[in-house]
Amino acid sequence: MSSTELPGTRAVAAAMAPTVSAVRVAEGEKLRSVELPGLTLTVRSRPGRSTGPAPALYVHGLGGSSQNWSALMPLLADVVDGEAVDLPGFGDSPPPDDGNYSITGHARAVIRLLDAGRRGPVHLFGNSMGGAVATRVAAVRPDLVRTLTLISPALPEIRVQRPAVPTGLLALPGVAPLFSRLTRDWTAEQRTRGVMALCYGDPARISEEAFRHAVAEMERRLELPYFWDAMTRSARGIVDAYTLGGQHGLWRQAERVLAPALLVYGGRDKLVSYRMARRASAAFRDSRLLTLPDAGHVAMMEYPETIAQAFRDMLDERGGS
Numbered sequence: 001m002s003s004t005e006l007p008g009t010r011a012v013a014a015a016m017a018p019t020v021s022a023v024r025v026a027e028g029e030k031l032r033s034v035e036l037p038g039l040t041l042t043v044r045s046r047p048g049r050s051t052g053p054a055p056a057l058y059v060h061g062l063g064g065s066s067q068n069w070s071a072l073m074p075l076l077a078d079v080v081d082g083e084a085v086d087l088p089g090f091g092d093s094p095p096p097d098d099g100n101y102s103i104t105g106h107a108r109a110v111i112r113l114l115d116a117g118r119r120g121p122v123h124l125f126g127n128s129m130g131g132a133v134a135t136r137v138a139a140v141r142p143d144l145v146r147t148l149t150l151i152s153p154a155l156p157e158i159r160v161q162r163p164a165v166p167t168g169l170l171a172l173p174g175v176a177p178l179f180s181r182l183t184r185d186w187t188a189e190q191r192t193r194g195v196m197a198l199c200y201g202d203p204a205r206i207s208e209e210a211f212r213h214a215v216a217e218m219e220r221r222l223e224l225p226y227f228w229d230a231m232t233r234s235a236r237g238i239v240d241a242y243t244l245g246g247q248h249g250l251w252r253q254a255e256r257v258l259a260p261a262l263l264v265y266g267g268r269d270k271l272v273s274y275r276m277a278r279r280a281s282a283a284f285r286d287s288r289l290l291t292l293p294d295a296g297h298v299a300m301m302e303y304p305e306t307i308a309q310a311f312r313d314m315l316d317e318r319g320g321s
Contacts, residue, residue, distance in 0.1 A: 126149070201266055201296035264300075269295070
């Protein structure tokens with residue numbers, strides 16, 4: 001059993017996804033499907049524009065997908081060969097056969113993807129839940145990570161932000177079906193506006209085109225029979241990771257990370273507290289901190305240019321690789 005395996009037996013394979021609307025692919029991007037034992041992952045790629053750039057992997061947060069990185073990826077295409085993964089049960093990736101949506105389960109999926117493609121070490125990016133996943137990957141498999149860029153990482157907080165409480169409640173048995181019934185008359189547009197109000201520092205910055213794409217993606221997700229199950233189990237995985245202590249605790253693992261880390265926190269983040277920036281910068285031994293007072297939870301979508309420049313600065317410190 002590897003250092004990322006959890007004990008337990010495998011469940012019956014998840015049902016195949018029905019035919020739904022096609023996932024959006026931006027100009028210059030490509031989608032491919034990667035078959036792994038018990039796992040199928042969709043990977044969105046943005047090939048580098050220079051010869052032999054170092055590989056990068058982008059990992060989204062709870063309820064997100066690889067599309068969350070479409071604004072940042074082209075800005076770094078001249079320095080990295082970028083790929084963004086749809087974690088199991090999200091985006092265009094079907095559920096995992098074993099039904100494991102824990103932080104460790106998602107980290108294991110990332111590790112298997114990197115090992116199968118032999119792309120490591122990579123510049124690893126993570127947002128929110130993806131930040132927790134990336135932290136665990138960097139801690140248990142330092143050979144796979146060149147640098148670590150974490151945007152509002154979901155690392156344990158003693159005082160959780162009030163708007164984040166519903167995410168924790170989603171992990172409780174019966175809450176997701178109840179919420180689904182209570183909101184069955186909500187339109188995809190209403191749901192999208194709610195998500196954006198929660199995740200963006202200033203929802204007014206969202207263009208009409210970006211909003212239309214987000215609504216279309218919400219409509220597509222709601223057609224998936226496993227949508228709420230993936231959300232519920234992943235939310236439970238975050239809560240479980242927050243309560244895990246000892247050497248497997250996320251803060252303890254952050255201290256074990258050897259790779260240089262860029263930490264990005266938004267001053268208007270309603271889900272991950274801005275005050276956690278100081279603790280994170282102390283925990284990661286080789287870190288640099290970028291604070292964006294007007295950003296929310298998805299700074300890579302709100303201020304991609306600023307994050308791209310901060311990443312370039314980190315590369316320059318390391319000699320450009």
